[in-house]
Amino acid sequence: MSDRPTVTRRPGALRRLLPAIAGHPAAFRGTLLANLVGQLAGLTAAVSGAALVGRAVAGDPTPLGVVTAVLGALVAIVTVVTWWEMYVSHDLAYRVLADLRTRVYDAITRIAPGGLGTRRSGDLATVALSDIETLEWLFAHTIAQLLTATVVLVAGTALAAWIDPWLPAVVLPAAVLVTVTPWLLRRHADRHGSRVRAATAALTADIVDTVQGLRELTVFGALEQRRAHLAARTRQLGRAQRRNAARAGLETALIDALVAAAGVAALLVVLDGVRAGRLDVAAAPVALVLAGAVLGPASQVALLLKEAGTLRAAADRIDALLQAPTPVPAPARPAPAPGGGDVVFDDVHFGYLPDRPVLRGVSFVVRPGETVALVGASGAGKSTCVHLLLRHHDPSAGRITVGGVDLRDLDDADLRRTVTVVPQDVHLFPGSIADNIRLGRPDAADAEVRAAADAAQLTAFLDTLPAAADTPAGERGAALSGGQRARVAVARALLTGAPVLVLDEAAANLDTSTEADLAAAIDATRADRATLVIAHRLSTIDRADRVVLIDGGRVVATGTPEELRERGAWSGLMDPHRVG
């Protein structure tokens, strides 16, 4: 496969995520303490054991009962402390990961939908689940361990120097070399770690796409082709994982070799010390254990750091989402919700990409109680007007106001109470139909849901269901027909009571009589509501009070449907049934 997935490096990403620990100071202190006690208990057990052996070798053995009691107690302490350390470090890690997951979710909602650009659903899911899970290693097994390993290394070195000054002179440089090895090899670790994370994200995104598109893949006989694609992606991930494992294995072998060489050197120093009379025979086992106490933490640190490439790559991907710019910033001082009034597009300019303007000075008004049809050829900019009215993006120039209030001055909750939409592709969640209708107002009473369903002409259908509105909607509304889904979307929008309603090609997939019924139902509830319809059908245009015709990102004509028809405003645009 040629499209090899990549991760863009973001210097400092890992460092920016570390303060996430600050939210759990008690858990971090507990982890640090448990680690320190665990390391020191291990060191004490090893040194005590070695001292007992040393005394035995020197011909002054400690009574067996005392040896058993001392070593037994130390082993019990180390066992309990190891369990304690595992518990507190994972407790800390999972708390921090939960916080990060919330931050990632907040970031997605902050930048969605306008700022998500070409990001794929599966890629976002990988960040929220797998990349964050990868950081478990950092928070549970790295930070506290690095700090306590340093303490044990310093304590071990001091004790070793006290027993034999030659010992640290041999093992300390080796310990430093072992510790810096992963740092020296970090470029390889970063490259391989990035490839693993990127390949994981690409495979997840493809699997999500495949599951979402199973119907199309089945109908068009493309299942086998898709299977081959996923197999290639899986091989790509496998290759990345094997290369990363080979690199990590090589690093481990290198570190082990350095530790072993340093261990042999320490042994030679101890033997020489005993032969030269510098070291008492009884102290020799203790000296060897202390050499291990210096090398042990160093190799532990090195082995922890060999995962740094994967950690950095996961951190890069999380950081990219957390630091993504906000496409529509919240107002510093929000204006009160307008509660209704004229919807005004005032000389609005906008483009998705630099130097590619889509709207070039669009101006029109939708008054309360009025239905305005937005008409234009495909690609003219109708949906873009809707995206701006829903504030998925802000205009690059000009402004959009409701009741005289610029949309940019409304906080998000007020904006959602002011402008609502019946989209073309209705997304239903797997809860009940009533839950889906309540999406914008979770606290709505049953009677209000029923009234909204009534207004959307959904009641007759609901009455045929075993549990009426409490019947599950199925995965993405699979248990409902297209018309029924559209009616649920209308009920959902009406329940919000928003004074501005956008119908985004809501009727595009419906047959003419269903569309007419639905339009009449929406009309009957309009009162003072301003309604903007993206109209593709002549019947929809004819029902509107006024029409705004857009061409090339500009309003080229406005008037009643009759006026525009007489002027032949859309004669070049439409077939007898559809416009645009």
Ligand SMILES: Nc1ncnc2c1ncn2[C@@H]1O[C@H](COP(=O)(O)OP(=O)(O)OP(=O)(O)O)[C@@H](O)[C@H]1O
């Ligand atoms: N997310 C996007 N990124 C880049 N360009 C976009 C994006 N969305 C739309 N466009 C471009 O903006 C222009 C206007 O698109 P828009 O969807 O507003 O047209 P439309 O009038 O609603 O068309 P249609 O009737 O076919 O739905 C098109 O050229 C389209 O390719």
